[in-house]
Amino acid sequence: MQYNPLELETKWQTTWDQTNAFEPSADFTKAKKYILSMFPYPSGRIHMGHVRNYTIGDAIARHHRKNGFNVLHPIGWDSFGMPAENAAIKHGVHPKKWTYENIDYMRKELASLGLSFSKKREFAASDVLYTKHEQRIFIEMFNKGLVYQKSATLNWCNTCQTVLANEQVEEGCCWRCDNPVEQRLLPGYYLKITQYAQELLDDCEKLREGWPSQVLTMQENWIGRSEGLEFSFTLSDDSRAKLDHQFDSYKVFTTRPDTIYGVSYSALAPEHPIVKHLISHKLLSEAKIAQIKKMQSVGARERAQAAKEGVSLEIDVIHPLTGQNVPVWVANFVLIEYGGGAVMAVPAHDERDFEFAKKYDLAIIQSIETPSPFDGSAATTEYGTLVNSGEFSGLTSKSAQKAIIAHFEAQKIGTKVINYKLRDWGISRQRYWGAPIPMIHCPKCGLVPEKIENLPVALPDDVEIKGEGNPLDKHPMWKHTKCPTCNGAATRETDTMDTFFQSSWYFLRYTTDPSLWNDVPFDKTSANYWMNVDQYVGGIEHAILHLLYSRFFTKVLRDLGYVNCDEPFANLLTQGMVLKDGSKMSKSKGNTVDPDAIIKTYGADTARLFILFAAPPQKELEWNDSAVEGAFRFLKRFAQKSENCFTCKTIPSIEHSSLCKESKYARKKVYEALKKSNEIYEGSYTFNTLIAACMEALNALGDQNDPAVWSEGYFILLNLLEPIVPHLCWEMSESLFGRANLVPIAIKEEVFVEDSMILAVTVNGKKRSEIEVETSISKEEALRLGKQSVTKWLEGCELLKEIYVPNKLINLVVK
Numbered sequence: 001m002q003y004n005p006l007e008l009e010t011k012w013q014t015t016w017d018q019t020n021a022f023e024p025s026a027d028f029t030k031a032k033k034y035i036l037s038m039f040p041y042p043s044g045r046i047h048m049g050h051v052r053n054y055t056i057g058d059a060i061a062r063h064h065r066k067n068g069f070n071v072l073h074p075i076g077w078d079s080f081g082m083p084a085e086n087a088a089i090k091h092g093v094h095p096k097k098w099t100y101e102n103i104d105y106m107r108k109e110l111a112s113l114g115l116s117f118s119k120k121r122e123f124a125a126s127d128v129l130y131t132k133h134e135q136r137i138f139i140e141m142f143n144k145g146l147v148y149q150k151s152a153t154l155n156w157c158n159t160c161q162t163v164l165a166n167e168q169v170e171e172g173c174c175w176r177c178d179n180p181v182e183q184r185l186l187p188g189y190y191l192k193i194t195q196y197a198q199e200l201l202d203d204c205e206k207l208r209e210g211w212p213s214q215v216l217t218m219q220e221n222w223i224g225r226s227e228g229l230e231f232s233f234t235l236s237d238d239s240r241a242k243l244d245h246q247f248d249s250y251k252v253f254t255t256r257p258d259t260i261y262g263v264s265y266s267a268l269a270p271e272h273p274i275v276k277h278l279i280s281h282k283l284l285s286e287a288k289i290a291q292i293k294k295m296q297s298v299g300a301r302e303r304a305q306a307a308k309e310g311v312s313l314e315i316d317v318i319h320p321l322t323g324q325n326v327p328v329w330v331a332n333f334v335l336i337e338y339g340g341g342a343v344m345a346v347p348a349h350d351e352r353d354f355e356f357a358k359k360y361d362l363a364i365i366q367s368i369e370t371p372s373p374f375d376g377s378a379a380t381t382e383y384g385t386l387v388n389s390g391e392f393s394g395l396t397s398k399s400a401q402k403a404i405i406a407h408f409e410a411q412k413i414g415t416k417v418i419n420y421k422l423r424d425w426g427i428s429r430q431r432y433w434g435a436p437i438p439m440i441h442c443p444k445c446g447l448v449p450e451k452i453e454n455l456p457v458a459l460p461d462d463v464e465i466k467g468e469g470n471p472l473d474k475h476p477m478w479k480h481t482k483c484p485t486c487n488g489a490a491t492r493e494t495d496t497m498d499t500f501f502q503s504s505w506y507f508l509r510y511t512t513d514p515s516l517w518n519d520v521p522f523d524k525t526s527a528n529y530w531m532n533v534d535q536y537v538g539g540i541e542h543a544i545l546h547l548l549y550s551r552f553f554t555k556v557l558r559d560l561g562y563v564n565c566d567e568p569f570a571n572l573l574t575q576g577m578v579l580k581d582g583s584k585m586s587k588s589k590g591n592t593v594d595p596d597a598i599i600k601t602y603g604a605d606t607a608r609l610f611i612l613f614a615a616p617p618q619k620e621l622e623w624n625d626s627a628v629e630g631a632f633r634f635l636k637r638f639a640q641k642s643e644n645c646f647t648c649k650t651i652p653s654i655e656h657s658s659l660c661k662e663s664k665y666a667r668k669k670v671y672e673a674l675k676k677s678n679e680i681y682e683g684s685y686t687f688n689t690l691i692a693a694c695m696e697a698l699n700a701l702g703d704q705n706d707p708a709v710w711s712e713g714y715f716i717l718l719n720l721l722e723p724i725v726p727h728l729c730w731e732m733s734e735s736l737f738g739r740a741n742l743v744p745i746a747i748k749e750e751v752f753v754e755d756s757m758i759l760a761v762t763v764n765g766k767k768r769s770e771i772e773v774e775t776s777i778s779k780e781e782a783l784r785l786g787k788q789s790v791t792k793w794l795e796g797c798e799l800l801k802e803i804y805v806p807n808k809l810i811n812l813v814v815k
Helices: 003-018 050-066 084-091 095-109 127-144 192-205 215-225 237-242 257-262 273-280 286-295 302-306 353-360 397-410 524-530 545-557 595-602 604-613 626-643 661-678 687-702 707-720 724-738 779-789
Strands: 032-037 069-072 147-157 162-164 182-191 225-237 249-254 265-268 310-318 325-333 340-343 414-420 439-442 446-449 480-482 489-492 537-540 574-577 579-580 755-761 766-774 799-805 809-814
Touching: 003 604, 003 724, 032 050, 032 215, 032 524, 050 069, 050 537, 050 574, 050 595, 050 604, 084 095, 127 147, 127 446, 192 215, 192 225, 192 545, 215 545, 215 574, 225 257, 225 286, 225 310, 225 397, 237 310, 249 257, 249 340, 257 397, 265 310, 273 286, 273 310, 286 310, 310 353, 325 353, 340 353, 397 414, 595 604, 595 626, 604 626, 604 687, 604 724, 626 687, 626 707, 626 724, 661 687, 661 707, 687 707, 707 724, 755 779, 766 779, 779 799
Parallel strands: 032 069, 032 537, 265 325, 537 574, 755 809
Antiparallel strands: 147 162, 147 182, 225 249, 225 414, 265 340, 310 325, 439 446, 439 489, 480 489, 755 766, 799 809
């Protein structure tokens, strides 16, 4: 067969499309597999990262489909977000038009790869119907108390009149206008993910077998459960007077109560209410106020990377155990989001606190003695024995922690608490291209949700996006509405949802037949059949936010009665990046490879084969032009060699014992490849090893000339390679076997029974020869042939011992 990839790929893609070849069955009695790759953002063009992600998922889906499973393998579009608004500003095109034109183009690109997606279940997260059900879920979460409003400090560009994401703040300035960004307290909506913190942490155990340990560790660290002591620092009398008696104390939390006698200062976040009071009442010098305001203008991420800075607030608190005054500072490393924005500082035993104390010449008090002597040059952070700690001196750190917490609780001045680093999820975005938050502000009734029957609250199309302010807020009519409760004049919420809201439940939408999409977000019976996702494929960059939010949503939707499952994804594969010249492909580096050009030159099967052969999916893949050529040559040879086969509808029946040595070896290599296939789909997905085994089998077939062995070999190899190079395999399977080979194939153990074995012959432990003998050979005959093969090393020697190890060696001991 001559290999013409463009012709046969067009043929089979058309056939698959016309026959709805990859739609899942509605028969829920069948064994199922739900295979899902993370849905893409419609940026305009696919890149090699997309090719790798979707080829991996497609190979897994095709394997299970031909093995008789009912397979759900869908695709959709994560289509809301900032890039569409940026395009609107840059090119003067409406975000909706830009988004859906990109979807149309990228859909064709993905189709050209021969991906076996369900076409009927495709949707975009920006579809109004998806928004309708998303808003319904939001309202149900609000009614359950899982949504609330609060004010938080956000990045604000006064020039553009808009909130900026952390990624849009570059060196303290707006990425668009390059003017300074300030931190502004703005109201927003939050989801109570913290209510599920412990369950999210506990259920990581359920994922140990199916998820990479690295991802689970990242999630555990992000949730950040810690046990410790919470207590209040009481302000000194003079400090309370300075603050106009508006504040008496503030709370702090520590995981190291054993170090409490080492406290030498306390630090507040620049946004702490006490700091704000000092600034607003001008109780600090202008220089200090300016310094603090500068800290406030820097986002949390940049602060974490910045040098430690602080300002003395000229107030004190009372140490709860020693009664001594402790100076209070404002420090840029203290974040208002964590621990109430206040910390106790122990420079002798905390590196960050030490660095700050050294810089500002604050006291450093040792309270723990460790095997590493404390000389004041660095903090000693390990556990040890308490010193300079009053009645607790001499206790080990662990014992002291319990004793000090018990003391605080007995005196009613503190308590043992469990804290989490995890914070509630702020979903408000002051942007146009997102799902509107379905809440209404009524002067009489307050904040109320829209009525379910009035959903969706759709975006207006007649907006002008200039990058200044929120277009929904500026729209002359859209936000004006009636209160669902009292029917009085009211105003719509103009914030839109974080796009992670859409991607946190999209996998559930796919489980349901599109005929039901108008009525429900997803059908419970269908979801209970298809869930969990059996294999999820995506980049490790989503290890925390997307994957954690999806786990949270699944638990919330379970509690709302939508599903029965606790976790969304049973197994997770995080594929490595595609590199070129040693670095990640990017337009700025000029090292991108256009998938369209590769497909046009070599065909989709070559692109798929290279992507899966070049490296295991979890590892980084280095692009190699010559290896792409090599993949094409292999497929060309594979097609041409099929001329050695005869057509048949069942696997050929072969009398193995009557074959020549080369034919027996060829069969062995073919069935080794079949065994390898069964192994890799158990979870390693090392397609490179399967492809290598298939290449070895083809080489072995080429060393013999039995037509039946050739035909059996292709019957099996086309089955094994179909998930990887589907177009060519369907073409040859159709012409040779009527596609009767694309079913489960049993392994014939007879091919692994060896007629002969290789024995190494050693003299005094040193290998001198190698002989091939029949496996049924007697010990005596094997020793005779072995001695015969090393005659020259035995001449003039006395034979002391003969050792025979079947299937391995003969050792002759002489002197």
